[in-house]
Amino acid sequence: MLYKTLMFFSRLVRFLPYDVLLFIGEILGNIYYLVVKKQRKRAIAQMMPALKISESEAKKIVRASFVNLARNMLDILYMPNLTPENVDQYVEFEHQERIDAAFAEGHGVVVVTGHVGTWEWMSGSVALKGYPVTAIAKLQPNAEYSRALDDLRATVNVEIFTRGTSELLSAGRALKQGKILGFLADQDGGPGGAFIPFLGKIASTPMGAAVFSRKFGSPVLPMFIIRQPNGRHKVIIYEVMHYEDSGDTDRDLLNFTIKMNKIIENVILEYPTQWIWLQKRWNTPPEMQKKNKHHTVKGNKEN
Numbered sequence: 001m002l003y004k005t006l007m008f009f010s011r012l013v014r015f016l017p018y019d020v021l022l023f024i025g026e027i028l029g030n031i032y033y034l035v036v037k038k039q040r041k042r043a044i045a046q047m048m049p050a051l052k053i054s055e056s057e058a059k060k061i062v063r064a065s066f067v068n069l070a071r072n073m074l075d076i077l078y079m080p081n082l083t084p085e086n087v088d089q090y091v092e093f094e095h096q097e098r099i100d101a102a103f104a105e106g107h108g109v110v111v112v113t114g115h116v117g118t119w120e121w122m123s124g125s126v127a128l129k130g131y132p133v134t135a136i137a138k139l140q141p142n143a144e145y146s147r148a149l150d151d152l153r154a155t156v157n158v159e160i161f162t163r164g165t166s167e168l169l170s171a172g173r174a175l176k177q178g179k180i181l182g183f184l185a186d187q188d189g190g191p192g193g194a195f196i197p198f199l200g201k202i203a204s205t206p207m208g209a210a211v212f213s214r215k216f217g218s219p220v221l222p223m224f225i226i227r228q229p230n231g232r233h234k235v236i237i238y239e240v241m242h243y244e245d246s247g248d249t250d251r252d253l254l255n256f257t258i259k260m261n262k263i264i265e266n267v268i269l270e271y272p273t274q275w276i277w278l279q280k281r282w283n284t285p286p287e288m289q290k291k292n293k294h295h296t297v298k299g300n301k302e303n
Helices: 002-013 018-035 037-051 055-081 097-103 119-128 143-154 167-176 208-216 249-270
Strands: 091-094 109-113 133-137 158-162 180-184 194-198 201-205 220-227 233-237
Touching: 002 055, 002 143, 018 055, 037 055, 055 119, 055 143, 091 119, 097 109, 097 220, 109 119, 109 208, 109 249, 119 133, 119 143, 119 158, 119 180, 119 220, 119 233, 133 167, 143 158, 158 167, 167 180, 167 208, 180 208, 194 249, 208 249, 220 249
Parallel strands: 091 233, 109 180, 109 220, 133 158, 133 180
Antiparallel strands: 194 201, 220 233
16 A cells, blocks of 8 residues: 555656745655654754754754755655656766766776765666666665665666665676665664764764675775755765775775765765754664674774
8 A cells, every 4th residue: 555655646746846846845844843753853962962063053954954854755756757868957967977987997886875865866867877776775664665665766777686685696796797886874784883983973884885895896986966955966976985905804894984984974064954864873882793893993093
């Protein structure tokens, strides 16, 4: 039932002018801010120390982030309207030549991004530009929601490998075939993650991007999509990064993860209304870290 409902709303919103969709998103975001007390409080509590701002300032930014979140959700439903012919009307690219340079190396491309802006549109717009895009995605709690999301992604030629399946083999195969493999690297990494500073507090950080870059020799492209004042989007592509092998694999993976993590952190600090502050980014405490690895950093000192 949920699948049919979401696909019905997708067909419905696709008849609307995009500016009307933005207006509806603003209304829904403000309502969401008022209704979801628990998530609102979490977002404000996490933002205040991260940005070093007062509660009143945090409330304003969180409200704006909720508006962006609502618009992002509507964007996903609207996504089948994107085509190779019209994608430039909605999404501007900054430094697209860096994608070409990374592909020219011939080892596939690892893209690192975060829950910033409408990240689904970022992968979709890159795919519509003619690049082969794949990504590893977390299975949603509701199977029908996951199915709807995957079907909407398929309309813009994005291939998804779902966690908990044979995603690692599929992802490795994608890189060998010279495709893009995307990682959302700002999620809680669980006990096996790298425990490093993120927005002023130690957080378990996924190391998948560093691991795949090392294993397949793939360059890493930090890439983010930012909603512009007119409601459209800009994909910002940072300089190509490479895994550096010193012979100490654990330390090299940690150092590379720290570099990528810092870029994500800086993007959030520059565009705080674009990140999902309500997510449980610091859910795994350092004492839960797996002890067989030294993936921990306190302040700027490595252990």
